[in-house]
Amino acid sequence: MRELDDIITAKNIDAAAGEAAATAAEGCPYCGGSGFVLQADGTAKRCVCYAEQRLLEAQRRAGLQPMLRRMTFASFELACYAPGLQAPGGRGQSYYELARAALEKTKSLCRAVCRGERPRGLLLFGQVGSGKTHLAAAAANALLGRGHDVCFLVVPDFLAALARRRTQGRSCCAGPNGPKCWCWTIWARII
Numbered sequence: 562m563r564e565l566d567d568i569i570t571a572k573n574i575d576a577a578a579g580e581a582a583a584t585a586a587e588g589c590p591y592c593g594g595s596g597f598v599l600q601a602d603g604t605a606k607r608c609v610c611y612a613e614q615r616l617l618e619a620q621r622r623a624g625l626q627p628m629l630r631r632m633t634f635a636s637f638e639l640a641c642y643a644p645g646l647q648a649p650g651g652r653g654q655s656y657y658e659l660a661r662a663a664l665e666k667t668k669s670l671c672r673a674v675c676r677g678e679r680p681r682g683l684l685l686f687g688q689v690g691s692g693k694t695h696l697a698a699a700a701a702n703a704l705l706g707r708g709h710d711v712c713f714l715v716v717p718d719f720l721a722a723l724a725r726r727r728t729q730g731r732s733c734c735a736g737p738n739g740p741k742c743w744c745w746t747i748w749a750r751i752i
């Protein structure tokens with residue numbers, strides 16, 4: 562799995578992210594870039610900028626582009642969805658109801674992960690601009706903020722990586738008995 566991750570992550574690396582993190586620390590009004598602040602009793606504690614830098618680095622490793630790093634559940638604007646307008650194919654539900662359901666399902670998925678469960682996943686689908694990417698990024702950011710590992714992939718990049726692996730005749734975890742990795746299974750289903 563490591564090699565596939567490397568392939569995909571290398572494409573998404575935001576070279577400026579590391580520099581931005583360092584710059585943020587240097588400009589910190591609380592610690593001046595040291596990462597520690599002195600308390601009244603003379604002991605030192607981590608500055609708030611430390612957690613921010615850690616999150617930024619985790620977002621970069623996860624492959625989240627800068628614009629996606631700002632997306633949260635709180636910034637998902639349900640007010641943008643028409644409550645009185647029925648969505649085509651929405652089984653009688655309005656755009657607002659569908660968006661609210663998607664938001665709650667995505668939050669629920671994150672809560673399950675945070676409880677240590679292994680949910681099967683969540684498939685969000687809809688028109689361009691319906692908020693799928695926002696919810697996916699919000700979930701990624703929420704989980705990263707709680708210390709979980711995340712790999713954020715867009716489908717074309719994911720499929721391209723799988724195709725490269727397939728062309729090379731290797732799987733991510735090929736063993737003596739041949740490939741038996743999940744990416745081959747997915748690939749087979751796609752084909």
Ligand SMILES: [Zn+2]
Nearest residue numbers: 589592608610
């Ligand atoms: Zn600081």
